[in-house]
Amino acid sequence: MRSQATYGALFTPEVYGSIVGLFELNNLCLVSDPVVENYFLHIDELPAAEKAAAQVTTGPLLDALDRDYDKACEGTAYYPLQACVNHSCAPNAHAMKRERDVTGSAVLLALRPLSVGEEVTISYVDEGMKLSARRAELRDYGFHCTCPRCVDDEARKKASKDKGKGKSKSSSSSKRAV
Numbered sequence: 333m334r335s336q337a338t339y340g341a342l343f344t345p346e347v348y349g350s351i352v353g354l355f356e357l358n359n360l361c362l363v364s365d366p367v368v369e370n371y372f373l374h375i376d377e378l379p380a381a382e383k384a385a386a387q388v389t390t391g392p393l394l395d396a397l398d399r400d401y402d403k404a405c406e407g408t409a410y411y412p413l414q415a416c417v418n419h420s421c422a423p424n425a426h427a428m429k430r431e432r433d434v435t436g437s438a439v440l441l442a443l444r445p446l447s448v449g450e451e452v453t454i455s456y457v458d459e460g461m462k463l464s465a466r467r468a469e470l471r472d473y474g475f476h477c478t479c480p481r482c483v484d485d486e487a488r489k490k491a492s493k494d495k496g497k498g499k500s501k502s503s504s505s506s507k508r509a510v
């Protein structure tokens with residue numbers, strides 16, 4: 333009863349939803365060793381009598397799995413350190429799991445040489461998208477991106493808008509003149 337009074341507020345759909353949401357926004361694909369194959373390899377290395385005894389149980393399982401026994405496990409995981417890496421639309425690193433990264437660790441791969449003390453950034457969205465699309469997707473993360481690329485894109489957009497306004501003024505004035 334006391335624990336319900338103390339922790340009851342944590343077990344609400346809102347709290348659960350925000351935990352799932354935080355996970356969704358911060359997770360990373362995970363590939364791990366084929367654990368089933370490792371298990372069978374371990375059985376193979378047992379002393380003969382133990383191996384024979386274990387295979388009475390594992391043999392049918394191995395037959396049932398057929399060729400799927402050596403498949404790597406794939407899923408998603410939450411890495412607290414990687415989740416703390418800030419966003420940039422022109423990131424200097426990429427968070428990823430390669431097929432060969434089966435240790436369960438997250439990998440941050442530098443996209444260019446990094447300077448000492450330089451902040452490592454990754455992109456939370458597809459950085460190939462236009463400014464408006466990037467910002468729309470980044471709204472889910474709760475911020476308005478003002479990275480150098482967004483600032484440049486915004487300035488370019490404003491300059492082209494201003495240029496367009498100038499053109500329409502001159503064309504309308506030339507119409508008047510005609």
Ligand SMILES: [Zn+2]
Binds near residue numbers: 420477478480
């Ligand atoms: Zn940006």
